[in-house]
Amino acid sequence: MKIVVNGKPAGTKETGCAICGATWGEYYAEVDGEKLFFCCDICAAEFINMINEVKKRAGWERVDEIEINGNYYAGRTCVAKHEGKEFKFYIRFGDEGEITTFKVLS
Ligand SMILES: [Zn+2]
Numbered sequence: 001m002k003i004v005v006n007g008k009p010a011g012t013k014e015t016g017c018a019i020c021g022a023t024w025g026e027y028y029a030e031v032d033g034e035k036l037f038f039c040c041d042i043c044a045a046e047f048i049n050m051i052n053e054v055k056k057r058a059g060w061e062r063v064d065e066i067e068i069n070g071n072y073y074a075g076r077t078c079v080a081k082h083e084g085k086e087f088k089f090y091i092r093f094g095d096e097g098e099i100t101t102f103k104v105l106s
Contacts, residue, residue, distance in 0.1 A: 001034055002065040010068075011036045019047045019068060019076075032062045045097025053102060054080045058087040075101060 003011040003018050011018040017025070017039040025039030031051055038044040051063055060082045070076035075092035092101040 001032060001036075001063060003036075004065075004067045006069055013037050017043050019043045019050075020071070042095075042097045046093045049093070049097060049099050050078070050091055053091075053099060054087055054089070057089075057104065058082070058085070060085075060087075077105070 001011070003009065005016065005019065005021040008015065008021060010016045010021050013026070016023045016037070018036045020039060020043055022039040027038045027040050027044055028035050029038060029044040029048065030036070031048060036047070038047065051066075054063055055061065058080065063080045063082055065081040067079045068076050069078070072093065075090055077090050078088070080087045080089070088105040090101065090103040090105055091099060094100045
């Protein structure tokens with residue numbers, strides 16, 4: 001999965017946490033068969049919940065690419081891509097990484 005957080009590649013120890021871009025911490029989780037780097041377990045929970053929600057709503061079996069813009073407090077505006085299709089949405093999370101707001105954008 002290609003991941004871009006606030007304009008920069010992310011998802012490895014070198015590039016930063018797959019959802020917030022932080023380079024501190026060290027937590028790995030497997031998403032769609034790929035080991036991704038996160039700063040903490042909460043960020044991993046956020047990312048996994050987000051990808052599952054996108055797959056469910058868009059009816060995709062996987063997400064090939066995701067662009068994430070924003071942060072925890074403001075919420076995040078994202079574009080997910082799969083086989084040439086795009087799915088745009090706005091998302092916010094709660095303290096445990098659960099989704100508190102999810103809006104499909106056109
Ligand atoms: Zn993070």
